[in-house]
Amino acid sequence: MHGLTTPTLTVSRYESRPWIRTLRNVEKSLRGGRARLIALVLAIGLPVLAVVLGLMQQGLPAETIPPPLDAEPGRWIDIDGAQNTRDIGGYVTADGRTVRRSAVYRSGTLSHVTDAGCDTFTDLGVATVVDYRNRLLPVPLYNGDVFCVHRAVKMYGFPVSFRSEGPEAGRYLQGLEENAEAFCDTFDLLAEPERLPLMYHCAAGTDRTGVMTALLLRLLGVDRNTVLDDFKLSAKVGTPGNLEGMLALLDEVETAGGIETFLERLGVPATVQQRVRENLLE
Template identity: 35%
Template sequence: MTPGPGPGEGRSGEDRVRLVRLEGAVNVRDLGGYPTTGGGRVRWGRVYRSAALHRLTAADLATVEQLGLRVVYDLRTEAEIERAPSLLPGGVRCERLAIGGSAARTRELTDLVVAGRLAEVPPDFLARVYDAMAETGAPTFGRLLTGLAEPDATPALFHCTAGKDRTGVAAALLLSLLGVDEAVILDDFELSAVHYTDPKMARLRRRLDGTDVDVERYRAVFGAPREALGTLLAALTERHGSVQGYLEEAAGTAPDLPERLRAQLVEPLGQG
């Protein structure tokens, strides 16, 4: 159960929702509303996460424009961006912060699934992908989080292709620095199963209807199991003492980064 407002629920009784509904993009979500240590909560309308933005309709662009985004951080590789360049409203700055590795590993997994060799996929595959991503992508995650801490840096949005792996890890790191409880962070991560995995599986079922392909085996590719992210967070804590320690040691972020992020993105309960 997701603490605070979930998909389609009002924000503390207000007429706002976590999910931003777009025709041409999925898994677009506001990271606001989550409680933080010290009696605060993440501000609504400051940071969004999403999947790729290359199929936005005119109506979508109008909706995105209403979010007032100042910057969009694109975590995809150059090759991914070339295949599917983002569509954004005028005046929105786009920063490319490529985090590689996960796309290639996902293709590797997809190839095994398509070939019917699911037994060869290790049960901790995604956890391994996330761990490798955190180590090789640490400087990029650090730049993203440092950028979000700048005055007047938000509203902002960060995204990858599916909005669940690279984006999911980035969101987890951000929420951790903001003081959100780990169980809530994992709940937020699992929302990708609702807003990405389930729709993706439904489209696959329609496409493969009448064939003898077991569509469910693709869930290993498109899933968002909380165990994978939980394993990563535990590993970072074991190696670096905390998520903050990981970012300082592996990404070179400043010791006051959490404080600066909270100043921008956390408010006392009852405000907003």
């Protein structure tokens, strides 16, 4: 039409040449390749760096406090690099039976166990370890239990957090209620014979581990005073527990109508309680 012009694209005579277009395509591919290479390096390198840093923290030396000189024979397990490790067996129950020895162990962290300690741990024949520390995964990295523990057993991470604020007398009971699933899961494991021997632990082997032990011993028929004496043994290796909290917890067990009713309310069925007794009493 008159008065109108059709716009045209001006193409450089160099740009129109095929070899120039090929070079530009190659350049674009190289830029994309570099980006993919950088992404690949980061995807591989960052996890590797995380693993290396984690390994640097795993198994660091720690002072081992030996069992007390007046230790009851067979009660304490001397694992080099660990502390507060004990066999909960040997106690006599109200009906005259005895808690099985070498079936359930309690302990502080297993993150610093030495090679010699690994030999001792392996000799125990532990089949299952439960870690109550507040960790994302039960792995050796970042101060997790040492590799020899992971090689020897089936590991379970049941994170438990006990609050540090509020009256001391209520902390164990509150912690138990807020972390009921972790303790119920431990009872489930104890109800399965193939999971034994089983060891559960936290950091110091005193609070979270102490609550689990108190509930278990009471279920097995060990009297209140003996349970308290067992709880107080942690103080002999420099990790005293919250005695007020333990007294309040045991009081609540009695108020509930006994350990069976208390555990049922917590979420441990009567059938599981019975299997635990069958597995751990003789």
